Amino acid sequence: MPIQRARSLADLYTSVADYDLVLVPEAPVASALNRRLDRPQFGTFATTPRRLAAGRREQAEDRTAFLELADTVDDSWKALSYAIGNVLQCWEHHGQAAGILEYPAYDDPTTRTVVDRLAARQSTSQQLTEFTVDADQSVAVVGLPEFTELERSILPAEYDTYPLLTDDTFDYPAFNIFRSPSAIVDAVVDTIDEESADNVAVVLDSSSQYSPLVESALEAADIPYYGGPGFIDNLDVRAVLRLLRVAYRGSETTVSDIAPILSRLGTDVDIEHSEKRLAATDLPATAWITEVCETIEGRTFGSLLTAYESKAGRTLDRLRDELESLGLHDTVVTESRVSDLAFYLDFYEVPVDRENEGVLLADAKSAGYVDRQAVFFLGLDEGWTNSAPQRPWVDTEAQFDRYIRRFQRLIQSGSDQYYLVEDTAGGQPVTPCLYFEELLEEPFERFSDLESVRYERTVDGNRDGFAKTAVEPPVESAPIETISQTSLNNFVNSPREYLFSRLVDSPDKDYFREGNLFHDFAEFYVNYPEIIDTDTLSEVVDVMLEEAKPFYPETDRMLRRRQYRIGLETIVEYLDANPPTAPADLPPAGEPDENFFASYFDRPVDSPLTERQFTNPDLGINGKIDLVEGPTALLDYKSGSKKSAYDVCKQAAMDPPNDTINYQAIAYLAQFRTHQPNAELSFSFFHFLETLDDAITGDAAVDDTLTIVSYYPQSFDEFVGTRPAYEVLLDGYKDCVATFEELGFGGYSDIMTDLTFPDTTERSALRESDFADRFAKAVRQETSDDVDAEKGADQAIRALNGVRKRNFFKDDLDQFEEFVADRLTEINRYRAGEERFPIEGLGGEPNYRRIDHRDMFLEGSR
Template identity: 55%
Template structure:
């Protein structure tokens, strides 16, 4: 099957111009035919059956019926909406209002009540039911198969049908594949001007992102348009609804949640405050909102509109009229009343008057005809597919046939058609509209499988004759990178790029973590200043700093949490004093410390918050605590990880979806100062035992995760007598039993003869040549026993566990090279050598840890 060529509107007009009356399935086709009328006409010529019978413009029958039903009956709003939807739909398919009661599932008291009420209303479907066309008129019907059963019921005994299709196939234009919705919009904007806007239409799914993007782009370019804009799309209407919902959320609402409302109110608040709660955000410009929120349930909808109008110097006349239609203008703005209002606005299209000039924005699932010479089709994805109603009166095959005919007609509008699509989004192929499966003879999963042309991102031309000057700025070399920047870069270079450009709001967990870091630094410098009563005071200080981010109901719980965290830190530092007498130069108070300022005491310890920047290695950072020459410590308020997880997440060969190079980077720096010593890096998760402290079962060791660096290779380390002894005394049972029967010389000789594999997977190790050789050697030395073979497996797991929980010389050597490679990439990308890609070394980013998700255009922009 292929797409059937449709007749042009001019051809259709020529076939029907001699008839007295022409019935068509949708209003745009009627208007297009009437515009071609070349003779005087008394009364209607081309018209839809609904408009002919009703003698008025087509109205949203479901909305009007709903409004009358909630006024005249006791039905709940959702009950009324459900009843109206099904009664009108069944009426269209069966031809009479009582047909729905023939189905047991719908023969309910609610439906009967609604049927009785709707039967008394002056509706278009009622007029269709009662209407008949004069038999003395010559009647032509265009696209009869597109009419409903009720619409066909008005046809006279004799009439002429005009098929909108020819016997030929349509030579479909290729799909133009672009890399993002923004690129698609830019492509459209390259063609449209204010002068040619009347000749252009844009067809898109109104629920997609294309609607808001094309409207914004046209408005920015001062190009007129109409269509595609609903009642709740009007900025003041949308902002008013958000005002009511935010007011009910109360004083715990975050600033960022009402940013669109604040923008509409012309209140500008820096991005850094987005995560803060309004209740603790000091800004006089929003005091009226807080007062309004405190007493929202005492306002009627009419009162609330007046508050909004006063705050924005606007008039919500249409919104006020709609509230009056619903009969709720004098109801109090309770959450239940607001829920009903939002349900209504989501369920029905409230009519909005717009100037009919400029670019026509048409909905892909509405009418089939767009009478413009040039038509752009945006998306053409599965959202263009009509959903088939799951109702017993619907003939699904007939319904599908009607929709696929409409789709074919829609695709052929205009003299020129341009299909602008995406091939993938978020790394997932975009599924073309399902009707293409029926119409095209090709097998496909995405648009690039079909006749298509790929395009690089379009760019809008500069205006006013300005030309972009070349940038002759000197190149910049990136000499060092921090662990946090490296983590971000490996996850997504594009996210790293935006982190250098885009401001982000202050985050609750960062603020909380910084307060604990400041306390720990202060306590190391001034332990004599801290007493149990002081800890209570400091917990309150932290709580006051955190209140802008917290719900009021959480304050007491957080104060307890902070008190326990502070006590855990002091307990650890008291029982684990600094293990160094080495001289380090104080950093001179690098940065600020909240508690140093509060107690008016300096913090200049050479062991706390030590900044380093090593351009030879290309690394930089700040160490929370130099616990000793070979011992570093970092405070963490988050969840604890195991040593294995830490090592795994710092893998440079196969980056995980949560890369974290902190321990590896800091140990690399520490090795440069103590090259031949064993080093340790400890993560101190001081809130890990929070629940245990409450129950009295806390153990400080449960807060600690330590990874060790050995200044030797893994192969050299496992060949030591220390590890052999561990296999005899500390490994699993069969391993201890097996290796206790050989001497160290046998073990050492085996490792001298065989190279330990590079794998970090235990199954690969066991099945490797090394694994089989070890088993054979132990069977020869001990005997061919089951426990020997199992003991060898346990030994292999033990030796691999040493690798997977620790760092060795080869790990840090490889990391140093890895950092230099990344710095070379960064320098090249910073200086314009190439764009920062979305995917990092680990390929698809983990979007849970992407900070600038809205700035990233996913696969198409890579």
């Protein structure tokens, strides 16, 4: 079916002007007809059935009924609200209050009580049930198919009907496609000023992101509007409700939980405290809220509201009135009553007094007509689709027909209509409102499949997009010369995550704080092993518990004490068994960071082996090495789970990058290589908490905490002919050992001199390679029949390939240095504004589990 053209109000008024009474399905249509009245009228001319029966503007009957019954019915507020909603809805569709009792599934004591109470009070529905239109009046009914059974019950025996839709077709305007909701809102607000605001309406899904965007944009432009945020959207109301809720969260409440309250009170705290527990945080800004939480049981709702008003310097008279209406104002606060209040404010729309001037904001799901000259329709997506109530008394087909009729009239509101939409969001097509499927004869999946234009703002006649004029000439920033391995990991995963990680501070986290304390202890122990004994180790544990206290509940204290003790003892055991020694040509390091335990024990830490900071512009990297173990060995302390050497090398892949990128080992080995270019080097990850479970049973071994990755100063092809490679073959598979023991190093070296190991790590590709064939033949020729040379050669290839996948070689570090240089070039190009920092990294879509600022991402290229 095509879109039916809505009947013009001028034409409709001409048709009904001579009637005594005109009944319409919704108040805006009645108001529009009444404004066109050009003759004296005694009594009502155009109105809705409910307004006619009640003699006043319609009120939210479900809310007023709830307020009257809440104190007199023993059921929970949720159960009472559910019953009221069902009774009123069934009454509307059935025509009688007791109609719901015909459905056994809904015939219960609560529903019967609600039916009796609502029938006995002068509710709008009861007045509508009892009302009849004077038979002496001439009556016109406009849009009869949109009337419910209850509304039809007041109609006289004789009346004339007039449709709101004609048989003509409405040629809808083209959809204007924008790149983002913010671009849509910018385009709307740019066309409105304070003088034209009264002629403009904006229709949107009130639960969508468009609503707050439009409201904030209009406020920023000082353009008046009405019909927007509701009572629950008031920030002070939300702050009071949050204060009541967090008071019952106990020790799990964090500083971030109360951040909106602090904001309304005109204060804030550093982001580093965000994830600390409120009860264990001694901050002046949070002291008042802590006191409220500790004394909540003795307060009434009214006294808490008074305390908030005094602290905020604002009065909340409307919230106080609502508390009194609910019978809560003088009631002692309890957790269940807080839940009741939260339910009420979330479920019911509390009336808000506002001046009806400026831009009209209309909800797409409830409006059927907007009487403004220019109307902007934002989104027009799935959020505009109403779902028919799934109740046995609702004729879903008839209800859908009402919805689609109302939708057709709505999108024709105004003299000028503008459809502003997105075609894609989050990389996915935006689905148009489902009513279009019924109304448009052409097939489509997205707005661009229909008549549409892509909208870009023009600047000086050029389509330059949403350009901005710089207030001052741009400042040329110096290019970045080095990058840390952490920032490199972020950038390769997602350049935009890298950007935000540099711009936005992040809160302290428990694992960061604990990890730093373990690192500081390890550094301190290298400098002062003589200070740490059994007693001081217990003291260190106590200090760590106190420092980490804001991050965990008191019930975790014993578990963490055990964990800290085992971790510290493991560090001590390893360092005692492997005391570090300084290389002869140790490079200079930067200024040392503050060490917590150095300050605690009042000792300086000045070992050249610990916390070695470096900045190397030639390599393009900077970092901090936890421990220089010796002339060719580096070590890094890790509190997380252990990974194998294979995983470490796999995470350092560059083309393409791994899903869990980590370039720490290869970056630090590249730095160490600059000082010992011809030496075999090693990098160890010391997972000092890896053996927690074994330590409890007494089976812990320090060697199980280590992951060691080596660097060999030659290409892998050169390495396979060396004695270290040969030694690997003598310490592996059975047939391999037998074969190469018989062959000897000399024979093995001679064979490898004439062969080139394939540049692949795929086992099947290696086995099928020319190298494998020639290698097996050569080994077979040089060994006796006493060994299985064929199988031994195959096992040798597997063993050598395993070495390659668990270590780094010269080519790997060379490639990494080129890789870093290319990334720095990209970063500086983005920083210069040549391109925007994209969301997707080198491997395509980022690993979102490693994204900390996901809520700041706009999808696509925005």
